[in-house]
Amino acid sequence: MKIKFFPLTLIIIFIFIFFFFYKGLNNSSIYSPKLNFEKEIPNFSTKEFVSNKEINSFDVFKDDNFYIFNIWASWCIPCKTEHAFLVNLSKQDNINIIGLNYKDNYDNAKSFLDELQNPFDIVLLDNDGTIAIEWGAYGVPETFLIKEKKIIKKIIGPITKDTLIEIKELIK
Secondary structure (H helix, E strand, C coil), X not given: CHHHHHHHHHHHHHHHHHHHHHHHHHCCCCCCCCCCCCEECCCCXXXXXXXXXXXXXXXXXXXXXXXXXXXXXXXXXXXXXXXHXXXXXXXXXXXXXXXXXXXXXXXXXXXXXXXXXXXXXXXXXXXXXXXXXXXXCCCCCEEEEEEXXXXXXXXXXXXXXXXXXXXXXXXX
């Protein structure tokens, strides 16, 4: 009797464990941030990439145009893949593209822009990463669409063909 009871108990335990883990797979507890929201842009001061002059965010985002604020670095492989999409966006008349060079070597960043073309109207420096943190960035690349000093769209990761189309629809 003991011999038959043990395999039956073992089978019931395995079935219970299977259903426990199966149920857990269907209930995702992965955090996904809200990507479409309206939030005021943070105020910050930093240096401009080319002139090395101190500049304030209120001097950069000063009118009601659309702005793309792109956080990038020369060492970032996805930044290279999205760069062609930024160049495409730079040809739009109704949008200004602001780049934030994140924790990068100046010479490497300059070579990156010389080699791939500079789509940015202004490039700002973030040598210690604090500005990106103030914007709520998780890493590079990240892109923010701004209208009237409010973030209206956040793109985590590189800009793709689909997000390029979405941005162009929003700025029409």
